[in-house]
Amino acid sequence: MSHQLQSTYKQAAFPEYKTLDEFNIAEQQSLSQKQLNQLRELILMEQTYSLR
Numbered sequence: 001m002s003h004q005l006q007s008t009y010k011q012a013a014f015p016e017y018k019t020l021d022e023f024n025i026a027e028q029q030s031l032s033q034k035q036l037n038q039l040r041e042l043i044l045m046e047q048t049y050s051l052r
Contacts, residue, residue: 020036020039020040023036
């Protein structure tokens with residue numbers, strides 16, 4: 001991770017840093033495995049899906 005990105009995370013005061021690979025899909029029932037896979041591939045940015 002770049003120094004600039006580390007600084008951004010620190011300024012945002014996120015409680016912790018997690019990657020999509022560390023995300024536990026079982027804890028988030030409103031997100032399907034398919035949606036998580038699409039996030040990994042950034043398909044959702046190309047399309048206009050809502051995660052709500």
